[in-house]
Amino acid sequence: MNLRKTLRAEEGGHSSALNDILFILLFFFLIISTLANPNLVKVSLPKAASDTKARQTVVVTVDSTRNFFVGTRPVAKDSLLSGIEAAVRKSGDAEPTVVINGDENSRHGDILEVLKAAKSQGYRVVVSVENSSRQ
Numbered sequence: 001m002n003l004r005k006t007l008r009a010e011e012g013g014h015s016s017a018l019n020d021i022l023f024i025l026l027f028f029f030l031i032i033s034t035l036a037n038p039n040l041v042k043v044s045l046p047k048a049a050s051d052t053k054a055r056q057t058v059v060v061t062v063d064s065t066r067n068f069f070v071g072t073r074p075v076a077k078d079s080l081l082s083g084i085e086a087a088v089r090k091s092g093d094a095e096p097t098v099v100i101n102g103d104e105n106s107r108h109g110d111i112l113e114v115l116k117a118a119k120s121q122g123y124r125v126v127v128s129v130e131n132s133s134r135q
Helices: 018-035 080-091 108-120
Strands: 058-062 068-070 073-075 097-102 124-128
Touching: 058 080, 058 108, 068 080, 073 080, 080 108, 097 108, 108 124
Parallel strands: 058 097, 097 124
Antiparallel strands: 058 068, 068 073
16 A cells, blocks of 8 residues: 655746736836827826915806807907906906806807917916816
């Protein structure tokens, strides 16, 4: 009666370090692919240390029917610049901020008109958007 266990050699190699090597290679190629991408656009994202609504000076609204409002007062497209300047003078803010509220169906060109009018006077411009996570 043979009670001894027979020792068999395991077939195959040890693969415990293979996972670590594959992870390092994957990490390396991910970093290299983002650095080598010629179509990468660098964007300076806004930082919000406090609420922007507390510092807004003038609110310009463009609705879907192409009506412009400075505050709650309707303004013609031709007199948009003078309406913004009057609202800034009335506020007396040292660093005026123009907030643009555009309807989702308003034209891109109308919002650009407001943007150009405010930038021509050196005002800071913020375009407000709805937070999509609330829907």
